[in-house]
Amino acid sequence: MTVPTRTRGAIAATGLTKRYGETAVVDDVSIELPAGGVVSVIGPNGAGKSTFLSMVARLLPMDAGRVVVDGDDVATAPGDVMARRLGILRQDNHLAVRLTVRELVTFGRYPHSKGRTTAEDRRHVEDALDYLDLTDLGGRFLDELSGGQRQRAFVAMVLAQDTDYVLLDEPLNNLDMVHARGMMRLARRAADELGRTVVAVLHDINFAAAWSDRIVAMKDGRVAASGTPAEIMRPAVLGEIFDMDVAVHQIDGRPVALYYT
Amino acid sequence: MSVDVHPLDAARGTSATPGAGDSTERALRRRARLVVAGLTVLALAATAVYLTVDVRAGWEFTLPFRGRRVAAMVVVGVAIATSTVVFQTLTTNRILTPSILGFDSLYQLLQTSLVFVLGSYALASVGVVEQFGVAVALMVAASLALFLGLFGGGRRSLHLVLLVGVVLGTLLRSATALMQRMMDPSEFQVLQSRLFASFTGVDERLLAASAVVVLVCCTLLWTMRRRLDVVALGRETAVALGVNHRRTSLLVLVVVAVLVSVSTALVGPITFFGLLVANLAYVLLGSHRHALTLPVAALLAVVTLVGGQALLEHLLGMETVLSVVIEFLGGIVFIALLVAGGRR
Numbered sequence: 138m139t140v141p142t143r144t145r146g147a148i149a150a151t152g153l154t155k156r157y158g159e160t161a162v163v164d165d166v167s168i169e170l171p172a173g174g175v176v177s178v179i180g181p182n183g184a185g186k187s188t189f190l191s192m193v194a195r196l197l198p199m200d201a202g203r204v205v206v207d208g209d210d211v212a213t214a215p216g217d218v219m220a221r222r223l224g225i226l227r228q229d230n231h232l233a234v235r236l237t238v239r240e241l242v243t244f245g246r247y248p249h250s251k252g253r254t255t256a257e258d259r260r261h262v263e264d265a266l267d268y269l270d271l272t273d274l275g276g277r278f279l280d281e282l283s284g285g286q287r288q289r290a291f292v293a294m295v296l297a298q299d300t301d302y303v304l305l306d307e308p309l310n311n312l313d314m315v316h317a318r319g320m321m322r323l324a325r326r327a328a329d330e331l332g333r334t335v336v337a338v339l340h341d342i343n344f345a346a347a348w349s350d351r352i353v354a355m356k357d358g359r360v361a362a363s364g365t366p367a368e369i370m371r372p373a374v375l376g377e378i379f380d381m382d383v384a385v386h387q388i389d390g391r392p393v394a395l396y397y398t
Numbered sequence: 399m400s401v402d403v404h405p406l407d408a409a410r411g412t413s414a415t416p417g418a419g420d421s422t423e424r425a426l427r428r429r430a431r432l433v434v435a436g437l438t439v440l441a442l443a444a445t446a447v448y449l450t451v452d453v454r455a456g457w458e459f460t461l462p463f464r465g466r467r468v469a470a471m472v473v474v475g476v477a478i479a480t481s482t483v484v485f486q487t488l489t490t491n492r493i494l495t496p497s498i499l500g501f502d503s504l505y506q507l508l509q510t511s512l513v514f515v516l517g518s519y520a521l522a523s524v525g526v527v528e529q530f531g532v533a534v535a536l537m538v539a540a541s542l543a544l545f546l547g548l549f550g551g552g553r554r555s556l557h558l559v560l561l562v563g564v565v566l567g568t569l570l571r572s573a574t575a576l577m578q579r580m581m582d583p584s585e586f587q588v589l590q591s592r593l594f595a596s597f598t599g600v601d602e603r604l605l606a607a608s609a610v611v612v613l614v615c616c617t618l619l620w621t622m623r624r625r626l627d628v629v630a631l632g633r634e635t636a637v638a639l640g641v642n643h644r645r646t647s648l649l650v651l652v653v654v655a656v657l658v659s660v661s662t663a664l665v666g667p668i669t670f671f672g673l674l675v676a677n678l679a680y681v682l683l684g685s686h687r688h689a690l691t692l693p694v695a696a697l698l699a700v701v702t703l704v705g706g707q708a709l710l711e712h713l714l715g716m717e718t719v720l721s722v723v724i725e726f727l728g729g730i731v732f733i734a735l736l737v738a739g740g741r742r
Contacts (some may be wrong), residue, residue: 179535186493194637194638195637195638196634196637196638215640216637216640216641216642217640218640219640220638220639220640221640222637225636227634229634229640231494231632231664232632233488233490233491233630233632234630234631234686235684235685235686236686237423239422239423240423243400243641244627244628244631244635245639247638247639247640248640248642249626251625252623252624252625252628253624276421276422276423277422278422298639355551363660
């Protein structure tokens with residue numbers, strides 16, 4: 138199977154910094170995430186993962202540094218151009234308005250059609266709904282759904298946006314085992330079949346190890362480690378990142394971290 | 399940029415059937431058509447009743463006289479309804495009205511200081527056009543200063559704008575109260591009649607000017623209706639979908655400032671009215687699309703104002719108390735919303 142090579146660029150952050158008062162939440166981060174594949178961002182709470190992702194997605198202004206996506210600075214590139222290139226799923230998905238699932242997902246097409254929904258938009262919307270197993274729930278209102286269904290609806294919106302880069306801020310929130318695995322499988326398929334670049338903030342390092350091509354570990358606002366799952370999933374590296382002892386076992390040829398007891 | 403491989407098509411050889419299963423949407427659309435048609439009929443009926451019932455002074459006097467009032471109610475109603483809807487969209491909050499920015503307080507301060515400084519007798523000799531011009535200019539200038547000062551700089555918090563508006567409003571109200579206490583009681587009575595919203599005795603030239611301004615503002619908002627739908631999802635989502643949220647916010651705030659200033663300077667402050675019709679529009683439609691909420695809220699405003707005035711003035715024989723009734727109803731809706739919000 139030929140992988141569509143729709144992405145050739147990269148997300149490149151240089152000297153990226155965000156401060157709240159004296160505390161640097163993201164502290165002079167320089168990293169390049171090449172296009173293609175699934176990248177997981179891991180690290181303890183408060184490491185700056187979400188803040189980093191928010192700055193890449195233009196949701197948060199940076200105090201210093203810049204982010205370049207496919208050659209364009211996100212701070213200066215036109216908003217709609219970036220919105221066709223990069224989509225983000227946020228952690229907080231509270232809405233003040235009452236929408237059906239299909240209405241929400243259709244908003245994902247706004248960067249393309251500016252609200253005048255075309256037949257192609259509808260096809261993308263139905264595809265995204267189907268991809269997330271939501272077709273039957275399309276007509277339901279979001280406030281009638283469970284947390285996991287809501288989460289999937291928002292992911293469907295990001296998918297319908299049809300961007301080269303898909304940023305997911307803790308996509309496994311609110312998901313049970315079945316849907317968490319489904320979500321990661323979906324990220325994998327989006328990368329493999331559609332040639333998209335998926336960057337996901339994850340808390341479960343085993344999910345990160347099982348599904349990603351690359352893991353970026355953050356700690357105290359800096360990149361603590363970056364490499365393939367095999368390079369990161371080592372007791373010494375994980376212990377350094379999380380400040381706790383983490384045993385790593387090879388189970389069925391996969392590294393699995395045991396940190397429950 | 400578009401994908402050629404569609405997961406569905408590739409994997410299962412089927413194609414999604416667009417429109418399948420969106421019966422909810424169809425139902426909403428049918429409901430919207432019904433609401434718009436019903437309200438249009440009601441608005442026309444209310445206007446007809448207001449113009450024609452209980453005519454005593456002869457048609458050639460009554461029609462222009464009442465026609466002017468109806469026009470004033472339509473202009474003000476549309477201005478307040480649309481400004482409230484888009485203001486709530488911008489703040490993603492259903493219980494806010496633009497009056498939170500202190501428009502009413504500024505208007506009251508202006509009127510109070512005019513009466514206080516010039517005296518009601520001297521004030522009567524100042525032309526209405528001049529008074530109107532000063533009031534509008536002052537309110538628009540003050541709000542522009544507030545928005546640009548807080549929004550134009552490095553800080554970009556809408557909540558900061560709202561908070562400063564609340565604080566300034568309190569300050570202005572206190573100054574107003576101070577002057578009112580020191581005022582001659584008979585002067586105070588003159589002032590009080592100026593501070594109640596009233597549709598009687600609206601100057602024709604002002605009405606025409608206001609109508610043009612409101613029309614321009616509404617046209618602008620109408621062209622932005624799809625973008626406003628996205629803005630209603632909140633700042634982050636709107637930015638992620640490519641909307642220039644800062645520029646849109648600023649534009650909407652300026653339009654709101656103009657609309658509220660014009661309507662307040664024309665008839666006086668109406669605080670809760672916008673809240674009433676905006677929320678009624680959301681409930682009736684079950685949708686937040688601005689292509690629907692803007693016209694429906696405006697129609698509701700016309701129905702409420704003209705219908706209410708017809709009822710009170712011609713059927714119950716009362717004069718100029720409509721604003722009091724509307725404020726009362728609006729206040730009740732406000733409390734109901736607070737209670738409902740608290741329960742959730």
